[in-house]
Amino acid sequence: MSAKEAERFLQPPGMEKPVASRESQWREFWRLLTKNRLAFVGLFIFVFFFLIALGGLILTSGTKPFFDPAVVRLEEKLRPPLSSPKSEILGSDRIPRLGLYLFGTDELGRDVFSRMLQGAWVSLTVGFVAVGIAVFIGILLGGISGYYGQNAVRADQMLVMIVWLLGIGLSVAGKAAVGILLLVGGSTLFIFSRGWKRNEGRREPSGWARVLWRKTISIDTLVMRFVDIMLCFPSFFLILTVVALLPASLYNIMVVIGLTSWMGTTRFVRAEFLSLREQDFVTAAHALGVSNWRIIFRHMIPNAIAPVLVSATIGIATAILTEAGLSFLGLGVPPPHATWGNILSDGKNFIFDAPWLTFIPGVAILIVVLSFNLFGEGLRDILNPRLRERS
Amino acid sequence: MLSVKDLKVYFYSDSRVARALDGVSYELRRGETVCLVGESGCGKTVSALTILRILPQPPGRIMDGKIFLDHQNLLDLDEDEMRKVRGRRIAMIFQEPMTSLNPVFSIGEQIGEAILVHEKVDQEEARKRCIQLLKDVGIPSPEERLKDYPHQLSGGQRQRVMIAMALACHPELVIADEPTTALDVTIQAQILNLFRELKRKREMSLLYITHDLGVVANIADRVYVMYAGVIAEQGEVRHIFHDPRHPYTQGLLASLPIRAKRGKALHSIPGTVPNPAFKPEGCPFHPRCPFAIERCRFEFPEMCDYGGGHLSRCPVLYGR
Numbered sequence: 001m002s003a004k005e006a007e008r009f010l011q012p013p014g015m016e017k018p019v020a021s022r023e024s025q026w027r028e029f030w031r032l033l034t035k036n037r038l039a040f041v042g043l044f045i046f047v048f049f050f051l052i053a054l055g056g057l058i059l060t061s062g063t064k065p066f067f068d069p070a071v072v073r074l075e076e077k078l079r080p081p082l083s084s085p086k087s088e089i090l091g092s093d094r095i096p097r098l099g100l101y102l103f104g105t106d107e108l109g110r111d112v113f114s115r116m117l118q119g120a121w122v123s124l125t126v127g128f129v130a131v132g133i134a135v136f137i138g139i140l141l142g143g144i145s146g147y148y149g150q151n152a153v154r155a156d157q158m159l160v161m162i163v164w165l166l167g168i169g170l171s172v173a174g175k176a177a178v179g180i181l182l183l184v185g186g187s188t189l190f191i192f193s194r195g196w197k198r199n200e201g202r203r204e205p206s207g208w209a210r211v212l213w214r215k216t217i218s219i220d221t222l223v224m225r226f227v228d229i230m231l232c233f234p235s236f237f238l239i240l241t242v243v244a245l246l247p248a249s250l251y252n253i254m255v256v257i258g259l260t261s262w263m264g265t266t267r268f269v270r271a272e273f274l275s276l277r278e279q280d281f282v283t284a285a286h287a288l289g290v291s292n293w294r295i296i297f298r299h300m301i302p303n304a305i306a307p308v309l310v311s312a313t314i315g316i317a318t319a320i321l322t323e324a325g326l327s328f329l330g331l332g333v334p335p336p337h338a339t340w341g342n343i344l345s346d347g348k349n350f351i352f353d354a355p356w357l358t359f360i361p362g363v364a365i366l367i368v369v370l371s372f373n374l375f376g377e378g379l380r381d382i383l384n385p386r387l388r389e390r391s
Numbered sequence: 392m393l394s395v396k397d398l399k400v401y402f403y404s405d406s407r408v409a410r411a412l413d414g415v416s417y418e419l420r421r422g423e424t425v426c427l428v429g430e431s432g433c434g435k436t437v438s439a440l441t442i443l444r445i446l447p448q449p450p451g452r453i454m455d456g457k458i459f460l461d462h463q464n465l466l467d468l469d470e471d472e473m474r475k476v477r478g479r480r481i482a483m484i485f486q487e488p489m490t491s492l493n494p495v496f497s498i499g500e501q502i503g504e505a506i507l508v509h510e511k512v513d514q515e516e517a518r519k520r521c522i523q524l525l526k527d528v529g530i531p532s533p534e535e536r537l538k539d540y541p542h543q544l545s546g547g548q549r550q551r552v553m554i555a556m557a558l559a560c561h562p563e564l565v566i567a568d569e570p571t572t573a574l575d576v577t578i579q580a581q582i583l584n585l586f587r588e589l590k591r592k593r594e595m596s597l598l599y600i601t602h603d604l605g606v607v608a609n610i611a612d613r614v615y616v617m618y619a620g621v622i623a624e625q626g627e628v629r630h631i632f633h634d635p636r637h638p639y640t641q642g643l644l645a646s647l648p649i650r651a652k653r654g655k656a657l658h659s660i661p662g663t664v665p666n667p668a669f670k671p672e673g674c675p676f677h678p679r680c681p682f683a684i685e686r687c688r689f690e691f692p693e694m695c696d697y698g699g700g701h702l703s704r705c706p707v708l709y710g711r
Contacts, residue, residue: 150449280490286445287485288505288556289477298504302495 032382039378045371053124056117067097069118069338073109078354080104081112104356106346112360115338119361122339123368126254126323127316133258135312138265139301141223145266146273147296149220156193158216160186224270227263235260239322240331248334253326257319264315265308272304306383313376317369324365340365392596393442393481393564394418398456400434400441402667403449409667411437411451413620413675419564424590424597426607428643429617430664435600436486439566442598443483444473460564479509482557486569488549492541498525498552499537505559524555527592529585547578551585558589566598571606583609604647608632613700616640619665619675622694626701636695636703638680674704682707 034040059066075089081104085095096111103112153161163186171179239256246252276282277300285295326332327341328348335342340361347357400412412434419425427435440446442458444465458465460480465473485491493501502524503517512520518537525533528551541549550570557565567586571579587610590597599610607614607628614631616624616639624637635641642660662679665671671678677687684707694702695709703709 280485280487281493283445284483284485284491284553284556285493287443287477287483288508288559289474289479290504290508291474294508299493303493 029382033378036378036381038374039382042371042374042376042378045367046375049120049368049371050124052117053120057121060114060118065114067111067114067117069110069114070336071096071110073105075109076101076105077107077109078105078350078357079109080354081356081360103360104354106343106354106357107350112343112357115343116340116360116364118337119339119341119343120364122250122333122337123320123323123341123365126250126257127320127372129254130257130261130319130323131312131315133255134262134315135265135308137259137262139269139304139308141227141262142266142269143273143296143301143304145220145223146270147277147292147300149218149223149270149274152215152218153222154193155211155214155216156189160190160193163189220270223266227266230260230263233260236322236325239326240329243326243331248331250333250337253323253332257322261315261319264311268307268311269304272307273300276300276303307380310376310380310383313372313379317372317376320365320369320372324361392419392421392461393598394459395438395442396457396459398438398441398458399454400437400446400451401454402451404668407668410670411620411667412441412456413670414456415617415620415622417615417622417625419596419598421563421596422590422594424599424610424612426611426614427598427600427617428602428604428607428614430602432664432667433617434620434667435602435617436568439483439568439598439600442566443477443481444468445477475509478505478557478562479560480562481564481566482560482562484550484553484557484565484567484570487573488546488553488570489573491553492549494541497538497540498544502552502556502559505556509560520559521555524559525552527558527589528552528555529581530555546574547581550574550578550582554582554585554589558593561593562595564596564598566600568600569602570599572601572603579606586610604632604643616643619670620667621675621704623676623705624701624703626697626703627699630697630699630701634697634701636697636701636708637676637705638682638708639676640703642679 033043056067060069071094073085073090073094076085079085079101081102082100083104084100087095096114098113101111101113103116106112106115163182167179167182167186169179170176170182173179238260242256242260243253246256282295282299285299290299323332323339324341324344327339328345330342330345332341333339344358344361344365347354347361351358394416395418396416398412398415399410402409402411415434415438417425417427427438429435437446437451441451441453442465446453453466456466460476465476468476492498496504499518499521502521503514506512506517506520521537522533525536530536530548530551536544541552544552550573554570570586571582574582583606586597586599589595597610599606601607611628613627614625615622616631616637618639624631624635624640630636631640632644635644639660642658645658646660648657660679665675665678671688673689674680674683674687674692677683680687682705687707692704692706694704695706696702697709
């Protein structure tokens with residue numbers, strides 16, 4: 001061995017060699033997903049249904065849709081699945097596109113296959129939009145409560161909030177003039193209290209100011225008690241009430257389901273934030289001069305998002321079920337638009353004569369909900385850092 | 392350049408007050424390395440967090456004192472002004488490289504953030520500076536390393552990344568809070584060399600917090616020995632190591648394992664560090680002090696000047 005080689009041997013180039021393999025996070029995620037067979041099947045089924053729903057949306061809408069879910073053929077009502085239409089009675093424009101009733105017909109002779117296609121999009125969008133709303137509210141409130149939770153709300157801020165809430169309430173309830181007046185008043189109060197806050201410590205507060213600056217309760221208490229209150233309502237009946245009051249439409253239902261299912265996410269995010277804010281990297285970010293908002297959005301939310309995603313996938317399944325339940329009770333998306341829930345509910349009157357009318361949408365809901373739950377469970381395992389370290 | 396004057400930080404819990412810092416004063420000159428030495432819980436880290444004003448409040452509360460950075464009292468600044476000081480003029484390196492990096496971002500993004508928060512530069516420029524910084528702290532093939540995540544790096548490399556982040560905006564002062572405690576001895580030596588080299592190149596001051604006297608002897612210009620929230624002794628390295636004038640410093644040095652004492656039992660200071668909520672009256676060290684006299688029990692000792700910047704808070708030894 002020459003001297004040069006010996007030196008190289010004793011002092012290898014570079015100081016410390018990497019220990020872990022270089023694998024991007026997505027690659028690693030994908031590898032773990034394919035290894036978790038149930039989750040993979042769940043994702044696969046979900047993607048399959050999503051494509052069907054997308055195709056269904058395109059093929060069943062418009063003035064002359066490819067699959068027309070609205071064609072009534074009273075002559076051909078309650079035909080079993082896979083039966084072929086009698087073309088001599090129907091006339092060429094009312095023959096179903098496939099040349100047979102793939103899923104049979106309902107009591108008005110409408111093609112159940114077309115109706116299922118139309119309903120698929122409703123079910124999936126309700127799931128996604130409702131959960132999207134819930135996750136948004138959950139992250140916002142949970143984040144505030146977890147990060148700023150220890151700060152107390154001052155009495156003047158409480159006053160502003162109460163005035164604002166009253167204003168919003170009155171505007172919604174119809175007394176718009178008084179409501180807007182209150183909103184304007186609340187905003188003025190808000191600006192004033194910001195100004196007072198800035199002068200804090202520079203001069204001796206007067207008696208009034210001292211009363212207004214008194215600390216009432218912490219932000220954490222405020223938010224979490226609100227969560228508790230919302231959880232007290234049996235949510236399905238709350239939704240029923242709201243839906244009965246509002247005009248029935250797809251969007252109202254999405255929003256209402258979203259507004260009544262954010263509490264779990266809020267608790268998750270709060271718990272995550274409480275532990276994250278004590279982490280060294282948050283202190284380190286502070287020490288670098290990173291602002292609070294940037295810390296919340298860039299440093300903490302990406303770390304807190306995993307359990308939220310898991311609960312969201314399961315939440316989508318719940319939202320689909322809730323929508324189906326509402327439609328089943330006749331309070332969902334108004335007819336003639338088909339949803340899986342109202343196909344099911346229309347079919348229940350003929351359950352002995354035409355079992356496919358309940359069976360087919362029921363199985364579809366079952367499969368979609370199950371695939372989401374499986375995917376959610378699998379995601380929980382995949383995103384669990386302890387399992388990741390091992391593999 | 393930095394001078395901390397009579398800083399008092401108390402922690403309030405439901406029923407008790409823990410006096411974490413009880414009137415601490417120290418100062419740093421430009422380009423100087425100052426070590427803050429003391430046992431766990433004596434207030435070293437609290438004083439560092441207070442300088443950057445990132446001490447969690449509550450429970451902590453700054454009761455009194457001033458922190459001057461070039462004649463500007465940091466305790467008077469509001470949050471926005473303070474944010475411009477953090478990272479840009481004073482940066483901090485933390486003890487645990489394992490948890491001080493955000494696990495979900497690549498190190499390039501994290502160092503880049505340190506630059507982008509304070510300076511208006513574009514992505515490409517930031518990337519170039521990240522590479523240069525990683526080169527400066529001795530990480531091999533920095534272009535590829537930028538895309539790595541913290542879990543793909545070893546402990547020593549992570550600490551190097553932390554140092555790179557701290558240096559990103561050319562701060563005048565770097566506070567290093569036990570940066571080598573979590574690392575093993577060989578890596579520790581590398582990191583200390585790195586500090587020495589960087590300091591020479593960049594002309595920055597370094598406030599180095601540690602409990603390791605070996606490290607102190609290695610790196611410091613001047614030393615402050617802290618005990619139970621007060622400065623016990625201060626002076627240049629040679630004063631502290633060759634002529635300690637406080638019984639606590641003497642005890643610490645006597646506890647070092649050195650070759651001359653091979654085979655004999657190691658010296659230890661009797662007793663334990665006082666709970667900051669129940670500090671003894673008088674000199675906080677008197678229950679453990681071999682030289683304690685009656686007066687130490689109720690009279691808080693004054694600093695005694697030995698000349699040349701060497702001060703010790705023990706009038707008993709000064710009298711001898």
